[in-house]
Amino acid sequence: MNKFATSVFALGAVALLGGCAGMQSGGGDNPFATTAFQTILKKDFSSKGQAKVSRLKQTDATQYECSKYAYLGKPMPETVSKGIESKALASVVYPADGRYLGDWKEGLKIASDGKGMQWNDKPGTPNGGNCLACHQVVPNDPSQGDIGPSLIGYGKLRGSSQAILKYTWARIYDSASFNACSFMPPFGAHRILTEQQMKDVMALLLDPNSPVNK
Ligand code: HEC
Structure with a gap:
């Protein structure tokens, strides 16, 4: 850890x-x-x-x-x-324009950023996702955590079908959709990340040019 x-x-x-x-x-x-x-x-x-x-x-x-x-x-x-999971999944808000992928470079910044919502963070400034605290996301990064599964090669392994896009979005939006007492913060449901930030993090996982898939 x-x-x-x-x-x-x-x-x-x-x-x-x-x-x-x-x-x-x-x-x-x-x-x-x-x-x-x-x-x-x-x-x-x-x-x-x-x-x-x-x-x-x-x-x-x-x-x-x-x-x-x-x-x-x-x-x-x-x-x-099962009740908690189905309620969480039913509450997921998918991107209004149907586009799931933003900019992976921004996504990498968000994934590495552990700031936000703490007493000494300026209120109203964007939060980080802190994904690297719990996940291996890019190869050879010394700071990555092991509380969650490794996400290296995520897009290469899963592809980017509509089903995978929706699953990954829902997982980031509210992980309780699949695991009632998930340790992963509900980034969308609790408004930790904005829709655009979630798209950027999605691109980090799924864009073929992202270091995650190299
Ligand atoms: C506090 C730890 C924690 C943080 C922070 C965290 N995750 Fe997770 N994540 C987990 C755990 C644990 C799992 C495994 C499933 C579960 O327990 O619900 C998981 C599962 C996932 C999965 C599903 C993996 C699969 O194989 O299907 C994805 C995708 C994911 N996380 C992406 C992210 C992204 C993107 C971020 C940052 C925006 C993030 N996680 C931040 C703990 C975390």
């Missing part, structure tokens, strides 16, 4: 821990939702810059269900995971 991946993980842990705020007052079947845990959260976290404590609140059922089963150490029932 490199330093970017570690920070992604730290953020993920906060999201997971904070996952229960406001869902159930007594805790119910989610131990994170107890009043005692909420008190600890309130005591130990404070808002700084754009990173507000409100981020610790769960905003959807996916976060709630995923933190619940992760904590209990039990497998999520298939009815729950």
Whole structure:
């Protein structure tokens, strides 16, 4: 794990821990939702810059269900995971102009950039995708992570049929469409990347001239 991946993980842990705020007052079947845990959260976290404590609140059922089963150490029932996946997939917004591929050079910058949405980032400036924190994307880059599968040769191996374009877009838009509790951030669903940035990252994976496919 490199330093970017570690920070992604730290953020993920906060999201997971904070996952229960406001869902159930007594805790119910989610131990994170107890009043005692909420008190600890309130005591130990404070808002700084754009990173507000409100981020610790769960905003959807996916976060709630995923933190619940992760904590209990039990497998999520298939009815729950399939429900989350089909809802996520149905919410994917595909490019309005039907064009999936932007500029791979821009895509490489976005994939390497781990900035954005942190307290010391300027609000309103574009976010990075931080793909290299979790994936091997280009050969011989020392910073690449191994939390996700290697994406080297992605386009060469998969081609660029309409089905692959749609799958890859949906994967980047909201990875929960295929894996309910995916570690991969929902770049489109949570508006981390813009539509154009997603197109550029798509080109990085699928353009035959991209270093990914050389
Ligand atoms: C925090 C780690 C993390 C980050 C950041 C991340 N991914 Fe992933 N990604 C994963 C994991 C883990 C998987 C494996 C599937 C799963 O667990 O859902 C995955 C799967 C994928 C897949 C599907 C691979 C396949 O074989 O079908 C694609 C494509 C992908 N990621 C692209 C990206 C791109 C592009 C970015 C940056 C915009 C990115 N990922 C950022 C963790 C991450």
